[in-house]
Amino acid sequence: MIKLNVNNKSHDCDISSDMPLLWALRDILQLTGTKYGCGVAQCGACVVHLDGEAVRSCVTKVSRAQGKKITTIEGLSLNNDHPLQQAWQNIDVPQCGYCHSGQIMSAAVLLRENNNPTDQDIDNAMAGNICRCGTYPRIRKAIHIAAEIQRKSAEKS
């Protein structure tokens, strides 16, 4: 039995310890916001947070995730109002949308570690997330907007 803590909820899963975390999230726990893209950590569609780090769940075995805090796009915020989710909606970033849960989960780590990223910082953080629709200019713009929302929110509190 594998115990997984996903979005602050504990799950006992009768699965093999070498099952990729992505399989457990999508097929066992029905958290389908995280997407399967390449299966070999090359595209970023499957990014989730493992103790806050943006791991690629397609190559991360559930054995590595045991005892750690897993956060998926469904658990990034309580009301889908993380600054990135607000910015994404404000300027309609997605085209087909398939890669965007991974994009947002990667960007969330960037904003946690750097509240005012430059274009270079965004490149450094996001170069591993591929968007075949080519929404990169809007992704960049939305990250800047989200950073501003986050800074203003921090000033108020």
Added chain:
Amino acid sequence: MLRKKSGSIAAVILVMITLAAFGFSNTYSPDKAYKDIPTPLVKDSIASVKAFEKVYTVLMSPRCVNCHPIGDIPLQGDDSHIHKMFPKRGADGKGLYAMKCANCHQLENTTGPHAPPGAPNWHLPPANMKMVFQGKSAHDLAKQLVDLKQNGNKNMKQLLEHADDQLVLAGWKPAQGHSMPPMSHSEFKKAWTAWIKNGAYAPAK
């Protein structure tokens, strides 16, 4: 009054000498480094250089050089091309933001072609001591490996032990489609040990 002032100056000079002595003790001293070798050191420059020639072929293999690049982006594959996605070194060598090494590189190789190789604590050398192998001559690399300011502050004992470091050992467990280093780990360790125990001499070129 004058005596009191002289006493203060003497105390200041004494403190400065003490601080300087501690400062110098951090600089590289071969004698100090060799002192830590568990068995008696027999200096034999010919045997040492000959052993390093073997060591050098391993250190310049893709399994070693790919994570000791000139730039801040690791290399990939048997042709040592720039790592796809351009992950950056970061201050600690473990990557940046959402592009940290361990986000993709697991505790062991991921199965399948083009899947990431893995080992615990996958990382590059840190930004303040890059320990570059790529493009180094045998002479320069040997000199670098025994320089505390360029080798991760390792003395000779620690250098000997480094042959069994988990990331060094990972070189002999390549991911699917990657070549092995040019000799077995035991042959490498034998040559590495012979190089160091015979004096860690650098080849002429």
